[in-house]
Amino acid sequence: MIDNNISAMCKPAPGEAGKTGDWRDMRPVIDHTKCTPYVKNKPACFLCWLYCPEGVIRDTIPVEIDLDYCKGCGICAEECPMGAIAMVAEGKQDG
Ligand code: SF4
Numbered sequence: 001m002i003d004n005n006i007s008a009m010c011k012p013a014p015g016e017a018g019k020t021g022d023w024r025d026m027r028p029v030i031d032h033t034k035c036t037p038y039v040k041n042k043p044a045c046f047l048c049w050l051y052c053p054e055g056v057i058r059d060t061i062p063v064e065i066d067l068d069y070c071k072g073c074g075i076c077a078e079e080c081p082m083g084a085i086a087m088v089a090e091g092k093q094d095g
């Protein structure tokens with residue numbers, strides 16, 4: 001069988017205890033008005049996609065995060081050069 005996947009990234013899937021986003025106590029919220037691909041309407045940056053250790057960020061316009069599997073580590077927010085991602089406590093309103 002030929003494997004055309006040239007990246008080392010994997011895709012999220014349910015663990016024994018279910019969807020792993022259930023562990024999260026902080027969630028990332030994207031302000032798309034600060035996010036380069038959205039602002040420029042071009043496939044650019046995507047550092048959050050590159051650095052997310054869970055592979056739950058999609059390199060789309062706009063950028064999307066699969067919260068079913070995001071563990072809330074905050075790496076995406078740390079790496080975003082535009083400060084477009086805020087970590088918000090679960091149970092609070094976005095922003
Ligand atoms: S908080 Fe962590 S797991 Fe969730 S999208 Fe950001 S980098 Fe990925």
Ligand code: SF4
Pocket residue numbers: 030034035036037044045046047048049063079080081082083084085
């Ligand atoms: S790192 Fe920040 S600016 Fe770059 S694509 Fe992700 S959210 Fe947008």
